[in-house]
Each structure stands twice: as structure tokens, then as C-alpha cells.
Amino acid sequence: MSLLELKSVTKVFGGVVAMDKLSFSVNEGDIYGIIGPNGAGKTTAFNCITGIYKPEEGEIIWKGENIAGMHPCDIAGKGIVRTFQNIRLFGKMSVAENIISGRHQKSKQTWFQGLFSTPFYKKDEKENWLKVKDIMKLMGLSEYATIPTQSLAYGIQRRVEIGRALATEPELLILDEPAAGLNEKETFELMELIKRIKDSGITVLLIEHDMDMVMQLVNKITVINFGKKISEGDPEYIQSDPVVIEAYLGSEDDEEEEN
Numbered sequence: 001m002s003l004l005e006l007k008s009v010t011k012v013f014g015g016v017v018a019m020d021k022l023s024f025s026v027n028e029g030d031i032y033g034i035i036g037p038n039g040a041g042k043t044t045a046f047n048c049i050t051g052i053y054k055p056e057e058g059e060i061i062w063k064g065e066n067i068a069g070m071h072p073c074d075i076a077g078k079g080i081v082r083t084f085q086n087i088r089l090f091g092k093m094s095v096a097e098n099i100i101s102g103r104h105q106k107s108k109q110t111w112f113q114g115l116f117s118t119p120f121y122k123k124d125e126k127e128n129w130l131k132v133k134d135i136m137k138l139m140g141l142s143e144y145a146t147i148p149t150q151s152l153a154y155g156i157q158r159r160v161e162i163g164r165a166l167a168t169e170p171e172l173l174i175l176d177e178p179a180a181g182l183n184e185k186e187t188f189e190l191m192e193l194i195k196r197i198k199d200s201g202i203t204v205l206l207i208e209h210d211m212d213m214v215m216q217l218v219n220k221i222t223v224i225n226f227g228k229k230i231s232e233g234d235p236e237y238i239q240s241d242p243v244v245i246e247a248y249l250g251s252e253d254d255e256e257e258e259n
């Protein structure tokens with residue numbers, strides 16, 4: 001059954017049609033890839049799904065409900081969480097503190113309970129830390145728990161960011177170019193972690209520029225160019241689709257990266 005479905009979603013920025021009647025459907029348990037040249041509208045699609053932008057047209061159906069135009073907090077509350085293309089962490093805070101900050105977004109505690117350390121607060125806070133411990137283990141971060149994130153390698157910071165997103169206990173994790181800026185070893189490690197996240201029961205929607213990574217990781221792909229879907233299918237099909245090859249060869253950002 002489809003968990004998330006975009007139906008003919010359009011987003012315009014002052015004359016620029018960033019997303020043009022885009023439709024695709026993500027099933028529970030997918031690692032779903034969105035690829036396309038720079039400026040194709042990938043991040044815009046994610047911003048519409050997570051409520052940062054309200055699309056002009058179309059529906060975004062999450063478990064049967066149209067969430068297009070809802071407030072980002074309400075969408076997060078429904079179990080959809082994302083990371084950003086650029087890392088956004090609290091640099092002076094430790095790995096564990098950064099991850100628990102994701103937890104506090106969904107906490108039922110009130111300031112009153114925190115101020116007076118009520119039994120509810122203590123129980124809730126204990127559960128939060130236990131969850132953070134599990135996430136650090138899953139993401140291979142336990143050994144860095146107390147280290148401020150700004151002093152860690154980029155690849156580890158990226159894992160912290162994903163860990164913080166996981167702290168909200170999402171059903172759908174949306175990753176915007178998670179391998180950007182990572183070296184080959186870090187990218188490989190990240191792929192293994194994304195597989196682990198999927199195995200833990202979370203559906204993953206991923207924008208990625210690193211083609212090798214996408215092809216190895218995802219089970220289904222939508223390719224967009226100039227805001228429009230130009231192809232859709234499994235990695236094998238996409239790799240051999242002339243329309244996709246043409247879009248990539250024709251784009252300027254198809255540098256030959258040796259990393």
C-alpha cells in the first residue's frame with residue numbers, strides 16, 4: 001500500500017515552475033530515490049512534502065490524508081521527518097544532546113513538569129535517554145556520545161543529523177543528498193546505515209547526486225528534470241533509459257568526480 005503519494009503537485013516561484021505536475025508514490029518499506037540534475041526541483045518536492053512550501057496545485061497524500069499546505073510541525077507530528085542538504089547541528093553541543101533535541105520536539109513534557117521535576121518528567125526523560133542510546137548504537141555513534149559535534153568529522157556529523165531525525169521516531173525519513181561532501185569510505189558507511197534504518201522498519205525517501213549510491217541502495221527511482229518527471233522505475237531500468245542518460249549528459253553538473 002502506498003504510504004506517501006504525490007498527485008500532480010505544482011510549485012511555482014515567481015514565474016519559475018520548480019515542480020510541474022509531479023506525481024510519484026512511495027510504498028511502506030521502500031528506499032525510494034529521487035534523482036535529477038541541479039535545479040530540477042528535488043529539494044522543492046521535499047519542502048512541499050514537509051510543509052515548508054505550500055504547493056499551488058495537487059495533493060500530497062499521507063496514509064490517505066491530504067497534507068499539502070499543513071504546518072511543518074503538524075506534518076512532523078504525523079511521522080514525516082527530514083534532514084537538510086547542509087548539516088544543521090548545534091556545534092557546541094554533544095552528539096547525545098543533539099540527538100535528544102530531536103526527541104524533545106515530540107516530548108509531551110511541559111515546562112512546569114521540567115521545572116519541578118515531576119515523576120512524569122523523570123520517567124519521560126529516562127525514556128528519552130534510553131532511546132538516544134539506541135539511536136547512537138544504530139548509527140555507530142556511541143563512542144562519540146559526549147563530544148561536541150563541531151569537532152567531529154563531516155561524515156560523523158551527518159550521522160548525528162540523521163540520528164536526531166530518528167529521535168522523533170518517524171515512519172518516513174527524508175534525506176536530502178546525505179552523501180554530499182562525504183568521501184568514498186564515509187559514503188559506504190552511510191549506505192550501510194541507511195539499510196539498517198530501513199531494516200528497523202522506517203521507509204526512506206532519498207535525494208542523491210551520487211549515482212552509484214542510489215543504484216545500490218534504492219528499490220525504486222523517480223527521475224525529474226525541470227520540475228517534471230521524466231522517468232520512473234527500478235535502478236536497472238533507469239540506468240538504461242535513454243531519456244535519463246540524455247538528461248544527465250546534457251546537464252552541466254555531471255562532473256567526473258574522483259573521490
Ligand SMILES: Nc1ncnc2c1ncn2[C@@H]1O[C@H](COP(=O)(O)OP(=O)(O)O)[C@@H](O)[C@H]1O
Binds near residue numbers: 017018038039043
Ligand atoms: N525559495 C525559492 N525561491 C525562488 N526560487 C526557488 C526557491 N527554491 C527553489 N527555487 C528554484 O526552483 C528550482 C528548483 O530548485 P531545487 O528544488 O532547489 O532544485 P534541486 O534540489 O533539484 O537542485 C530552481 O530553479 C530554484 O532556483
Ligand SMILES: [Mg+2]
Binds near residue numbers: 042043044085
Ligand atoms: Mg537540492
